[in-house]
Amino acid sequence: MTKFAIGIDFGTQSGRAVLVEVSSGKEVASSVKEYTHGVMDEWLPDGITRLEDDWALQHPADYLEVLQVTIPEVLQKAEVSADDVIGLGIDFTACTILPIDKHGQPLCMLDEYASHPHSYVKLWKHHAAQEEANILNEIAEKRGESFLNRYGGKISSEWMIPKIWQILNEAPDIYELADQIVEASDWVIYQLTGELKRNSCTAGYKAIWNKKLGYPSKDFFKSLDPRLENVVEEKLSDKVYSIGKKAGEITLNMANLIGLNPGTAVAIANVDAHVSVPAVGITEPGKLLMIMGTSTCHILLGEEERVVPGICGVVEDGVLPGLMGYEAGQSCVGDHFEWFTENCVPASYHLEAEERGINIHQLLTEKANSLAVGESGIIALDWWNGNRSTLVDADLTGLLIGATLLTKPEEIYRALIEATAYGTRMIVETFRTHGVPVNDIYACGGIAEKNSMMMQIYADVLKMEIRISSSSQTPALGSAMFGSVAAGKEQGGYETIFDAAAVMGGVKDQTYVSNKKNADVYDQLFEEYQKLYDYFGRGQNNIMKRLKKIKKDSLQVKDGGVVC
Ligand SMILES: Nc1ncnc2c1ncn2[C@@H]1O[C@H](COP(=O)(O)OP(=O)(O)O)[C@@H](O)[C@H]1O
Numbered sequence: 001m002t003k004f005a006i007g008i009d010f011g012t013q014s015g016r017a018v019l020v021e022v023s024s025g026k027e028v029a030s031s032v033k034e035y036t037h038g039v040m041d042e043w044l045p046d047g048i049t050r051l052e053d054d055w056a057l058q059h060p061a062d063y064l065e066v067l068q069v070t071i072p073e074v075l076q077k078a079e080v081s082a083d084d085v086i087g088l089g090i091d092f093t094a095c096t097i098l099p100i101d102k103h104g105q106p107l108c109m110l111d112e113y114a115s116h117p118h119s120y121v122k123l124w125k126h127h128a129a130q131e132e133a134n135i136l137n138e139i140a141e142k143r144g145e146s147f148l149n150r151y152g153g154k155i156s157s158e159w160m161i162p163k164i165w166q167i168l169n170e171a172p173d174i175y176e177l178a179d180q181i182v183e184a185s186d187w188v189i190y191q192l193t194g195e196l197k198r199n200s201c202t203a204g205y206k207a208i209w210n211k212k213l214g215y216p217s218k219d220f221f222k223s224l225d226p227r228l229e230n231v232v233e234e235k236l237s238d239k240v241y242s243i244g245k246k247a248g249e250i251t252l253n254m255a256n257l258i259g260l261n262p263g264t265a266v267a268i269a270n271v272d273a274h275v276s277v278p279a280v281g282i283t284e285p286g287k288l289l290m291i292m293g294t295s296t297c298h299i300l301l302g303e304e305e306r307v308v309p310g311i312c313g314v315v316e317d318g319v320l321p322g323l324m325g326y327e328a329g330q331s332c333v334g335d336h337f338e339w340f341t342e343n344c345v346p347a348s349y350h351l352e353a354e355e356r357g358i359n360i361h362q363l364l365t366e367k368a369n370s371l372a373v374g375e376s377g378i379i380a381l382d383w384w385n386g387n388r389s390t391l392v393d394a395d396l397t398g399l400l401i402g403a404t405l406l407t408k409p410e411e412i413y414r415a416l417i418e419a420t421a422y423g424t425r426m427i428v429e430t431f432r433t434h435g436v437p438v439n440d441i442y443a444c445g446g447i448a449e450k451n452s453m454m455m456q457i458y459a460d461v462l463k464m465e466i467r468i469s470s471s472s473q474t475p476a477l478g479s480a481m482f483g484s485v486a487a488g489k490e491q492g493g494y495e496t497i498f499d500a501a502a503v504m505g506g507v508k509d510q511t512y513v514s515n516k517k518n519a520d521v522y523d524q525l526f527e528e529y530q531k532l533y534d535y536f537g538r539g540q541n542n543i544m545k546r547l548k549k550i551k552k553d554s555l556q557v558k559d560g561g562v563v564c
C-alpha cells in the first residue's frame with residue numbers, strides 16, 4: 001500500500017502543505033493558506049494599537065488555521081485516506097517567538113493582553129531589538145565570550161536573546177507572566193502532540209545554544225541585566241531535541257481538528273531554510289543552497305567549525321547529523337521587490353500587466369530582461385530591511401545610485417535584483433576566504449521557481465552554474481521527509497534523513513550557466529558595490545543611522561503634538 005507523509009512550511013505570509021508519496025518523493029497535492037492577520041507591522045488586530053517602526057508581529061491563531069485548512073485539503077485533493085499518512089513534519093521561519101502561559105496558551109490570545117504588542121509572536125524580521133543586540137554584542141566582546149565566533153562575531157537583533165530582552169525592557173509584566181518563551185515552530189508541535197520539545201536547529205542558530213556547551217553562562221546573562229541571570233531556567237529550557245527525531249504523536253483532539261489519525265508520527269520542528277537542504281538532495285559539504293523568497297538564506301555544510309565573520313551561525317548537526325551547518329542570509333530579497341512594485345511603479349505598468357493577464361513582477365522582469373548588463377548606469381545596495389550577512393546590522397537602509405530623469409522602473413527593478421546577487425557574492429566570497437569551500441550552488445524557494453532572469457543574473461554575478469530544486473515547495477517537501485523519518489522504516493518511512501534524501505530529494509535537469517560576457521561586466525559592477533558596501537556599511541559614513549535617528553525624533557515630535 002502506498003504511504004504518504006505531509007510537510008507544512010510556515011512562511012512569512014502563508015502556510016503551505018504538501019502531501020508526498022514516501023517511496024518516490026512525488027508531491028501528489030498541495031494547499032496554501034494565507035495568514036488571516038498577515039504580517040502586523042503597523043497595527044494590532046484591535047485596530048487602535050499602533051506599532052512602532054521596525055516591529056513585525058504575527059498571530060498564532062493563523063498557524064492553527066493553516067493546519068485546519070491545508071491538511072484536509074491535500075487529503076481531499078489527492079483522495080488519500082488519513083490511514084495512509086505515516087508522518088508529519090513542519091518547518092517555520094525563525095527566529096519567530098512567542099510568550100505562552102503554563103497551559104501553552106499564547107498570551108496574545110488571552111483577552112486582557114490582546115492589545116499588548118509584546119504578547120504577540122515576534123516574527124523573524126521584527127527588528128526593534130537592535131538596541132539590545134548592540135549592547136549584547138558590546139558586552140560579549142568585552143568579556144571575550146567565545147560563542148561570538150560561532151555567530152560570525154555578532155548576534156543579530158532578529159535572534160532570540162535580543163528579542164527576549166526587549167520584552168523584559170519594555171514590558172516586564174509580559175516577561176513575568178510568560179511561563180516560557182518559545183519558537184513558534186515548537187509551539188505548533190506542542191499543539192499537535194501535547195509535548196513542548198525545543199528543536200536543536202532554532203536553539204543552535206537563534207538562541208546561542210551549543211550541543212556541547214549549552215547556552216551562555218548565567219554570569220553572561222547577568223552581565224546583560226541581573227533580571228536575565230536565570231533566563232534559561234525561567235523562560236527557555238536546556239532540554240533541546242535533535243532534528244531528525246520524533247517529537248510525538250498527534251493527539252486525539254488535534255486529530256479531530258485536522259483530519260489525521262491520532263497517533264500519527266510528528267517530527268521535531270525545523271527551520272524553513274535548513275529543512276530544504278536534504279530536499280534538494282544535498283547531503284555533503286561544499287554545496288551552498290540559496291532559499292530565495294521574502295528573504296534569502298544561504299545554507300552550507302562543512303566538515304569543520306570555522307570562524308566566518310558576519311555569518312548567522314555555524315551549528316554542529318544544525319542541518320544534518322554529523323556535519324557542521326553554516327547559515328548566512330539577506331534579510332530582504334522578495335520583500336524588496338514587493339516594496340518597489342507597491343510604491344514605485346506607475347499605474348500604466350499595472351494596467352499593462354492586468355491587460356496582459358500577468359503580474360507586475362512578470363511585466364517588470366520581461367522589460368528588465370531586454371536590458372544589457374550595465375546599460376542602466378545604476379547600482380543599488382540591498383539593505384531595504386537591513387543587512388543580515390555579512391554586516392549583521394538591521395539599522396542599515398536602502399540605496400540607489402546613478403538615477404537620472406531617463407531612469408525607467410524596470411531599470412530600478414533590475415538594479416534591485418542585481419544588488420541581491422552582489423550581496424550573495426559577498427557571502428560566498430566571505431565563506432571561501434575563511435576556509436569554507438563553496439563548490440556548487442543550488443537554489444530553491446518561490447523566486448528560484450518564478451524568476452529565471454533573476455537566476456541567470458545570479459549565475460553571471462557569481463560566475464557559477466546554478467541548480468534548481470525539482471520541488472516548487474522545497475521546505476514543505478523537506479518537512480515531509482523528516483515526517484517520514486519520524487514514522488520510521490517499520491511504518492514505511494526511512495531510518496535516516498540521508499536515506500530519505502537519496503530517494504525523495506532532487507534538482508531539475510535544467511541549470512543556469514554563467515555567461516562570460518555578462519560576468520565580465522558584473523565583475524566591474526561588483527567592485528563598485530563592494531566600495532559602497534564598505535563605505536556605508538563599515539562606519540565610514542553612518543548617514544543611514546543618522547537619518548533613522550532624525551526620523552525617530554521627528555516622529556516623536558509629530559506624535560506628541562509638540563509645536564515649535
Ligand atoms: N516573479 C517574481 N520575481 C521576483 N520576486 C517575486 C516574484 N514573484 C513574487 N516575488 C516575491 O517573492 C516573495 C515571496 O516568496 P515565497 O518564496 O513565495 O514566500 P516566503 O518567503 O513567504 O516563503 C515576495 O516577497 C514577492 O515579492
Ligand SMILES: O=C(CO)[C@H](O)[C@H](O)COP(=O)(O)O
Nearest residue numbers: 012093094124273293294295
Ligand atoms: O532566518 C531565516 C531562517 O533562518 C529566514 O530568513 C526566515 O525564516 C524567513 O524566511 P522566508 O523569507 O522564506 O519567509
